[in-house]
Amino acid sequence: MSASGNGLAPVKKRPAYLLVFGALEDAILSGRLSEGESIPTEMELCRQFDVQRSTVREGIRLLEQSGLVVRHGKRLTVVRPKTEEAAESTSRGLARHGVRFIDVWEANIAILPGTARLAARKIKSADRKRLAAITAELSEAGETEATVALSIEYLMAIAEVTGNRVLGVMVHSLKLLLESSLQQVVEALPNPRDRILRAQTEINTALQAGDADQAQAWMARHLEDLRRGYLVAGVDLNSEVGTFDKL
Amino acid sequence: MSASGNGLAPVKKRPAYLLVFGALEDAILSGRLSEGESIPTEMELCRQFDVQRSTVREGIRLLEQSGLVVRHGKRLTVVRPKTEEAAESTSRGLARHGVRFIDVWEANIAILPGTARLAARKIKSADRKRLAAITAELSEAGETEATVALSIEYLMAIAEVTGNRVLGVMVHSLKLLLESSLQQVVEALPNPRDRILRAQTEINTALQAGDADQAQAWMARHLEDLRRGYLVAGVDLNSEVGTFDKL
DNA sequence: TGACCTGGATTGTCTGACAATCATACAATC
């Protein structure tokens, strides 16, 4: 199961700093080093792996960038990266890749109605209150900015209602990609607040009744409505979502 | 917008290796260093930033792990990370986070029907051929393994038909999370090949006709059917998707 | 032209060192 073709197995000798990184990563992922603990000091690692400190340091830098540890003062402590970071890295990767606004919207329209459907099956009473609260707040929102913020919060809340971390991360990624442009859309739509309010209310009703079909359908309508805003606003849907630097 | 509460802004002096990393990252993201080019040699960077080589190396390690460069022989060359890598990092992040199989399936069911709907609007003739080819191959597949591979390939193909990179990445992430477990399911289902074949055929027909509703509906049915397999197979849907090491 | 060889360039690793910073414990002050 190794040698390639004609002969000797490719003696791939990976550099020592990669071994250091690998060993530490493994220790963390396997739980031998658990959250909150700090990794051994550089000198300790030198002894442990029998390499030089500069080598250890290079390994540690890889670990650092991988998001498995954070500098807490002087020590590096192990963290289970929050889901938000997963979402951020996804968005970042996509943004780097010349994703266009149209892609983001299509993805929203493909994903969120199904998410709303799932939400209808999963919703609990606390969630209902939360959604209702957002809608209530929106009904009193004055400025465009607040309207946008609450619209997005609502979408995120729907994803959270499902209690599904995968959807949570994905919708969060969409949110990050979306945020920069939604403002213009809302500004362009006539009566944006009322339209959004209507949609949220209908979705809330459907969720209240546990009516998955209605929840899905209204979410789809809602998003289509917003998308129409792009046309009205004259936003070029083919322009790229810029790389964003909100660390 | 800085100082916390009562007083002075924290004088944070970032280490030099971070500056090196930042400078290189910026150069790449801004396009001053473009794809395929190799970054300057370590000595060159030493001169440029007026720091020591070990410092430069630490910076380079950060860059390396960030996925913006890859070792090509001895040089580090700039790459725009492929979408696959974005998907991998997303999956990795999710897997690390104790995502359960049930989460992955719910996400599939929430996302893929909408994706199929979009595919119906976007599909081109070349895509139709490709999908038909996969289905044809499946109809001749003997082993379980091939059946699984083709089923997954079909789902990926649907996502690709949409031409939407966001969906592409997300479905790819789902695929990675799913792969490990689907085998068991297919083994447990009675007549797995025929069931899957039926579904693919129906979806193909719907796509052929540009019938978004039918495409969506059949995809949903298809996935529900597969999910049922988990019950039959006795797979514990609440068990966590393990962290996987396929680099 | 194509296979082969050689020397310089570049990376991976080591050795050793020092200043800055952090964590503490202890002493001095109010």
Next chain:
DNA sequence: GATTGTATGATTGTCAGACAATCCAGGTCA
């Protein structure tokens, strides 16, 4: 007793210089 200053050791960030292994390019030879 609580707060503040100080001494001490541990740890990190950075520097300086070195060497072997490997890669690359250009020249040589068939």
